[in-house]
Amino acid sequence: MALIKKRSTLQIWADVIFAIFLREIKSSFNDKFGLSWAIISPMIMVAVMVVIRQPFDGGDTHGLSTLFFIIYGVLLVQFYLGVMGKTAEAIQKNKPLYAFRQVQPISSIVAIAGFELLVKFFLVLVIAIICFFMRVDIQMHDPLEIILIVFRVWIIAISVGTLLSLASCYVPEVKKLQIFITRPLFFISGIFFSLQDIPQEYWHYLTWNPLLHAVELARYAASPAYGDAGVSYFYLDAFTLSSLFLALACYHIGWKQAISR
Template identity: 65%
Template sequence: MAKVEKRSTLKVWGDVIFAIFLREIKSKSNDKFGVAWSVISPVAFIFMLSYIRGRMDGGETHGIPTFYFMVIGMVLVQFLLGCVGTVSASIKKNKPLYAFRQVQPISSIIAIAGFEFLIKLFVVAVIAVLAYFLQIEGQIHDPLKVMIILLQVWLISSSVGVIFSLASCYVPEIDKLRELAMRPLFFISGIFFSLQDIPREFWPYLTWNPLLHAVELARYAAYPQYGTEGVSDFFLTMSTLVSMFFALACYHVGWKQAISR
């Protein structure tokens, strides 16, 4: 007689998340490049733009080699934009699976957000290897701090993605508004400039953006001589907590109605 294995709720939840994670990998492997393209595309974009800017500048930007000044900003901004984009489509993408009692939208959100996090870690690793072979010298004074900032950006972007994902179930046109709203972040988050380059009277119009704080603090963690003037660890941490709380509250209130529409 076959033995029926009884699994705990946590074990079932973990198995569901892992299954959706594998499903996401398979969906990215439909062509010859497969998952590798998810790494190659951002690496090529970030590395080439940073390398060209570094060669044109020919020096340092506020005590940081221009190449790494650009790389830090572009990695974090690409991380946020990529994660918001994928997580915001997570609920609709896996809607047929919700017919199974064990599968809930939070499982697909965690799986897809986790997959995006791993992809970006590979992007950082590939850029580091390319910089090593091209003998572009760099340093990370406080790698733990850099990882914490990367984790905070991931949590903020996942939270924003959850809110957009729920909203798109009620109003499909919200996806167009999301794309429109996300585009300016590429220019106001400190990729091409430092906050120190902006007159102080304009700082209040820029420092509401937690991503700018993340970029500037990550540069400081790598190169302490860069400084942290105008940005705050406290603001970034509070932005992370508030965005997570708001996203979880919206999910708790509206996920059943969202998947039934």
């Protein structure tokens, strides 16, 4: 007589997430150029921006080397855009799977966001290996704080992506609005500039952006000499918790109607 193994709800949910995670890895490896481009693209952007900025500051930007000044900005902003963009497509992408009652949209959102986190981990590992062989000292004064900042950015990206994913089920044109909103983030999130490069009377036009706070605070955690003028851990934490609460509330209210449309 065959034994029937009973699983808890949490175990079933974990198995579903893992299955979707493996599916995402498999689909990414089918498009090898796409996966490798996710690693190569940020490295090219870092190299170009360092070449442009270095002649102006002599290789040192407010107490942080220009190389790592650019690296922290590019990696955090691209990480946010990658996670947000993928999670915004998660519900529609995996809609056929919702015919199985064990599979819910939140499972695909978590799995895809986890995959993006794994890709960026390998990107950081590649950059660290390159720095090691080129004998470049890695500037990371407080690695724990940098990890916590990355985690905050990840949560914000998942939250915003979830809201966009739900909205696109009701209004498909939201995808066009998403592109319009995200493009300026490269210019207003401090990838190429520091808040200290801008006159203080103009800071309030930029400091509403939580990504700018995350980038500047990551640079501060990498080198205390960089300073944290104009940015706040409180604002970043408050925005992270608020966006997460709003995303979970909207998901709880509307996920069943969203997948039935």
